[in-house]
Amino acid sequence: MNLPIYLDNNATTPMDPRVLEAMLPYFTQKFGNAASRNHHFGWVAEEGVDYAREQVAKLIGASEKEIIFTSGATESDNLAIKGVFEMYKEKGNHIITTVTEHKAVLDACKHVEKLGGKVTYLPVQRDGLVDLETLEAAMTKETILVSIMYGNNEIGVVQPIKQISDIAHKYGALFMTDAVQAVGKISVDVNRDGIDLLALSAHKMYGPKGVGALYVRRKGPRVKVTAQMDGGGHERGMRSGTLNVPGIVGLGKACELCYNEMESEAARLSVMRDRLQAELTVLEESYVNGNVAHRLPHVANISFKYVEGEGLMMAMKDLAVSSGSACTSASLEPSYVLKSLGLSDDLAHSSIRFGLGRFTTDEEVDYAIEVTKKAVTHLRELSPLWEMFKEGVDLDSIEWAEH
Amino acid sequence: MAYSDKVIDHYTNPRNVGTLDKSSHKVGTGLVGAPECGDVMRLQIEVDDNNVITDAKFKTFGCGSAIASSSLATEWLKGKSIDDAMAIDNMDIVEELALPPVKIHCSVLAEDAIKAAINDYRVKNGMAPIELEKSHH
Numbered sequence: 001m002n003l004p005i006y007l008d009n010n011a012t013t014p015m016d017p018r019v020l021e022a023m024l025p026y027f028t029q030k031f032g033n034a035a036s037r038n039h040h041f042g043w044v045a046e047e048g049v050d051y052a053r054e055q056v057a058k059l060i061g062a063s064e065k066e067i068i069f070t071s072g073a074t075e076s077d078n079l080a081i082k083g084v085f086e087m088y089k090e091k092g093n094h095i096i097t098t099v100t101e102h103k104a105v106l107d108a109c110k111h112v113e114k115l116g117g118k119v120t121y122l123p124v125q126r127d128g129l130v131d132l133e134t135l136e137a138a139m140t141k142e143t144i145l146v147s148i149m150y151g152n153n154e155i156g157v158v159q160p161i162k163q164i165s166d167i168a169h170k171y172g173a174l175f176m177t178d179a180v181q182a183v184g185k186i187s188v189d190v191n192r193d194g195i196d197l198l199a200l201s202a203h204k205m206y207g208p209k210g211v212g213a214l215y216v217r218r219k220g221p222r223v224k225v226t227a228q229m230d231g232g233g234h235e236r237g238m239r240s241g242t243l244n245v246p247g248i249v250g251l252g253k254a255c256e257l258c259y260n261e262m263e264s265e266a267a268r269l270s271v272m273r274d275r276l277q278a279e280l281t282v283l284e285e286s287y288v289n290g291n292v293a294h295r296l297p298h299v300a301n302i303s304f305k306y307v308e309g310e311g312l313m314m315a316m317k318d319l320a321v322s323s324g325s326a327c328t329s330a331s332l333e334p335s336y337v338l339k340s341l342g343l344s345d346d347l348a349h350s351s352i353r354f355g356l357g358r359f360t361t362d363e364e365v366d367y368a369i370e371v372t373k374k375a376v377t378h379l380r381e382l383s384p385l386w387e388m389f390k391e392g393v394d395l396d397s398i399e400w401a402e403h
Numbered sequence: 404m405a406y407s408d409k410v411i412d413h414y415t416n417p418r419n420v421g422t423l424d425k426s427s428h429k430v431g432t433g434l435v436g437a438p439e440c441g442d443v444m445r446l447q448i449e450v451d452d453n454n455v456i457t458d459a460k461f462k463t464f465g466c467g468s469a470i471a472s473s474s475l476a477t478e479w480l481k482g483k484s485i486d487d488a489m490a491i492d493n494m495d496i497v498e499e500l501a502l503p504p505v506k507i508h509c510s511v512l513a514e515d516a517i518k519a520a521i522n523d524y525r526v527k528n529g530m531a532p533i534e535l536e537k538s539h540h
Contacts, residue, residue, distance in 0.1 A: 306464065307464065308441050308442070308464055308466055308469075309441075310466040311414075311464075311465055311466045311467050311469070314406070314414060314466070314467040315414075325441055325466075334441065344438075344439070345438070345439035345440070345441075346438035346439055346441075349438070349439075349441040381420065382417060382420055382462055382463060382464075382470060383462060383464045384434065384443055384444070384445035384462040384463065384464060385438060385443055385464045386464075387422065395438060398434075400436070400437030400438065400439070400443075401435060401436070401437060
């Protein structure tokens with residue numbers, strides 16, 4: 001076992017060596033511009049892109065003509081939201097999303113508001129799931145788009161996508177989903193799930209950074225988005241810019257590997273994740289955040305009360321995880337996702353996200369369990385809050401000086 | 404962001420962790436910060452008849468820099484007179500631990516904890532609390 005151990009696979013994943021192998025020829029030998037229609041070099045590059053388009057489409061049950069390559073999911077989210085808002089402004093100006101979305105979606109929505117759009121940010125329930133009745137109540141005649149993520153990046157909660165898209169369609173709106181965390185991890189099918197637009201990223205599924213895609217439905221309905229970048233009219237006029245051929249080939253290969261291995265991989269990961277979670281929640285005053293039944297197989301977000309997340313991570317040396325605490329940010333605000341679940345600030349500050357991945361081993365999980373338990377115990381010995389809790393002091397009864 | 408060696412040292416081997424008898428008239432306790440903000444420090448001093456701090460203990464809920472700041476504070480407090488302890492400035496802590504700008508609030512909290520402990524001691528022993536500048540964190 002090599003240290004440090006990487007358990008932050010929701011932030012990014014290591015690239016699979018098979019993906020790298022597929023990409024390599026496209027840097028030096030097959031370096032052509034996929035838009036060069038009149039010579040061998042262009043054709044070879046285009047062939048690589050076309051094949052990748054099929055690989056991506058197959059993973060999400062789409063047609064290859066519906067895949068627009070981008071620089072990543074942030075761009076895909078922006079293109080979908082701003083592009084739909086511009087394209088459908090005759091029809092309406094209202095967009096519905098949720099408070100637990102990724103910043104790429106939330107900030108694109110904020111931008112739309114500046115342009116005169118109306119955005120409803122739906123709350124979520126304590127388990128992180130959207131309440132369908134609340135969604136339906138928010139729908140209006142002006143609603144052109146509902147944008148709700150497939151699986152959450154912090155807590156792994158998977159939304160009831162089919163029911164959500166049904167509601168959007170019932171009111172004549174399009175349904176878009178940021179599926180960055182879900183694609184390649186669990187079964188995602190644009191037709192089964194009723195998805196009109198979908199954002200995905202290569203580096204969250206063992207592909208390279210800097211490349212992603214936007215799925216844009218072509219039939220029933222034919223969806224269009226206004227390009228957000230002007231230029232050569234690549235990607236059916238929706239995204240100009242010379243194609244990142246090696247990256248796209250890598251994304252395609254990454255999708256193919258996920259398509260073939262996802263099912264067995266999800267089973268393997270959920271067993272490991274459940275074991276990690278069970279061992280760590282043996283610790284007193286530790287809580288799992290988010291719905292545990294509707295959840296990605298490789299994520300566990302756990303709050304260890306009375307210890308602060310960043311301090312905890314420092315004690316979990318050689319373990320790369322992530323915390324909902326934000327002691328490093330100027331605002332000192334803990335995770336907005338955890339706060340949206342109704343978690344108190346102190347519990348949000350005490351959270352750790354464990355994100356397992358394709359290369360995580362049982363031995364590494366054993367190590368993570370041992371190190372985390374030790375770290376929590378050590379920090380509780382240092383924690384005045386833990387001492388007060390143990391003495392039966394009601395922490396809410398103390399007048400804290402908020403700073 | 405990487406931590407300085409001194410922060411890591413105090414974090415890994417914190418000095419003077421523990422609890423003094425807060426009911427003793429010789430002991431002053433300062434509890435500052437708030438769980439909502441992700442930082443709570445409790446700093447205690449024991450003072451002898453000559454106004455010299457003979458012992459200091461802390462417990463901190465917070466990040467590595469907060470733990471290191473309070474650990475360092477207890478180290479500095481031992482053997483100091485109350486007056487000298489009052490003069491400890493948060494920037495001394497920032498310098499000693501090489502704290503980056505985003506962690507300066509940890510040192511401010513440590514300074515607040517020292518002053519709160521001293522005032523608790525003063526009030527317990529019939530002295531007026533020292534008027535403190537409102538800290539700006």
